[in-house]
Amino acid sequence: MTSERTDLGDRTEVGAISELFSLSGLTVLDIGCGPGKIARDLIAAGAAVTGIEPDPIQAEKNRGQDPIAGLTFIEARAEDLPVADAAVDAVFFFRSLHHVPVARMDAALGEAARVVKSGGRVVVVEPGIHGTHFSVQKTYHDETYVRAMAQEALARTMPQLFAQSALYTFMMRPRYASFEAMVERVLGQTFNDIRRDKVETDAVRALFEQARTADGDYAFTQPMLLNVYTKA
Numbered sequence: 403m404t405s406e407r408t409d410l411g412d413r414t415e416v417g418a419i420s421e422l423f424s425l426s427g428l429t430v431l432d433i434g435c436g437p438g439k440i441a442r443d444l445i446a447a448g449a450a451v452t453g454i455e456p457d458p459i460q461a462e463k464n465r466g467q468d469p470i471a472g473l474t475f476i477e478a479r480a481e482d483l484p485v486a487d488a489a490v491d492a493v494f495f496f497r498s499l500h501h502v503p504v505a506r507m508d509a510a511l512g513e514a515a516r517v518v519k520s521g522g523r524v525v526v527v528e529p530g531i532h533g534t535h536f537s538v539q540k541t542y543h544d545e546t547y548v549r550a551m552a553q554e555a556l557a558r559t560m561p562q563l564f565a566q567s568a569l570y571t572f573m574m575r576p577r578y579a580s581f582e583a584m585v586e587r588v589l590g591q592t593f594n595d596i597r598r599d600k601v602e603t604d605a606v607r608a609l610f611e612q613a614r615t616a617d618g619d620y621a622f623t624q625p626m627l628l629n630v631y632t633k634a
Contacts (some may be wrong), residue, residue: 434498
């Protein structure tokens, strides 16, 4: 397996992908798509997207959304995709691999390799365990272990499945209008069981307040890791 490492600077997830290859005309899977925000960005860049969501609450919400051209939602797990072999041009994990149960991460990556076409790509975008955004998150929902396990699964599994890979880094800068806006965003994620009393604490508020900008909102840093695997 060949690899390289390049820093892409400040980017959104889809902005980083678009620096590497064109999404126009591609048929792709968005694994762990949540409400489909990134899926919509992929569509805007020209892809046709199937959003895979395992959380039954979010999946039900997705089924109730107004139809969007180019976007299909399916309730399924990453390690058991209802997709034929070699059926799609690309498979994306956007900040979702670390939400797969640790014991099933290898299987999820194997499924991604199964469904992607020859010449297609599996792309895994994961948050690092550094940055001011992670420091705030860690106080109420520490993902250090599962994020590390996701990287270990990639290192263990992907060299056996792909001959070519590339590693990139980029920086995301999450912003919130207020502490309350951050709390509501966190509590609105049905795939995480986070209690309000764990978030609304003096410790979380103190760390959050350190990110206040001159404009009165709050800006954070979140380093990101982007692995691209190409199927021979």
